[in-house]
Amino acid sequence: MVKIPCIYENGQIEDIEASESVFGRVYNEALVHQVVKSYLANARVGTRAQKGRSDVTGSTRKQWRQKGTGRARTGAATNPLWRGGGKIFPNKPTENFKQKLNRKMYRAGMCTIFSELLRNNKLVAIDEFQIEMPKTKVCLQKLKNYQLENVMIITSEIDSNLYLASRNLPNLKVVEVDLIDPVSLLAYDNVVITRDTVNKIENVLQ
Known part of the structure; x- marks a missing residue:
């Protein structure tokens, strides 16, 4: 088991346990390159x-x-x-620019990315990320409380308040677990997962 630091809004930090097969893999640069290249190629359209x-x-x-x-x-x-x-x-x-990638290789590549982010202190967990009202100013204040900048937040569910409050911020991306992709994970300085998404990520990638 590996430990992911979990930050609370009051500044308290607590470690939570996570699967070593997802968050503790050895870094494989060739595999990560292949996963990213395949993802970008499959998103390409003939113009x-x-x-x-x-x-x-x-x-x-x-x-x-x-x-x-x-x-x-x-x-x-x-x-x-x-x-x-x-x-x-x-x-x-x-x-057609599509490149076939086995599901097992894609999952292994995503686990490798998560593991490398955790080793480089770019992956943290928070208790929850909920917005009381659809205001961008409220979302900015919440990010300031957690001391987060240029961040991708992975949550179990995006309600209307969170969507409306975060969509205009250029250095913030909020996604659900099912919509994470390798390019976004590598594009942001920090990746934040909510406490309840750790098990969901493990279920999706294992």
Whole structure:
């Protein structure tokens, strides 16, 4: 078992026990790189549209006779080797960038990220993160009480007050356990999990 420091709003700190298979793994840089690369690739959408030889405007007449001119043989002016011709293997909006990653590897990579965050003192737990009213100022004050900046908070449930109070803050991201991703975990200076999400994270990743 490993221990995660749990911070209360009054400043008191208490250690809570967590699974070593999730929060105590040895760092594997190659696996983390593969998980992040796969996540970014799967989120990518084909936005490029290039023209092939059948899409460009140009004469389809044979440019000169096949033999006897001394020049290389050629056909239509839409030939990809010609200026103004179509592109060989053009990119299409339907292009698929997806990279398959086994579920076991993805979970192992996420556990590795959580473990490295804990080793580098970038992962802490808090008792709870609830907002009494949908006010950004109230959310800022709560972050100030916990002394948190540029932080990602993982909670079991996001109610309307918390969503409305946190959505305009550029250095704060609040997500539920089911929506955590490797890129966000690495993007923020601190990652905070609520006390009741520790078991949920372990159930999802084990």
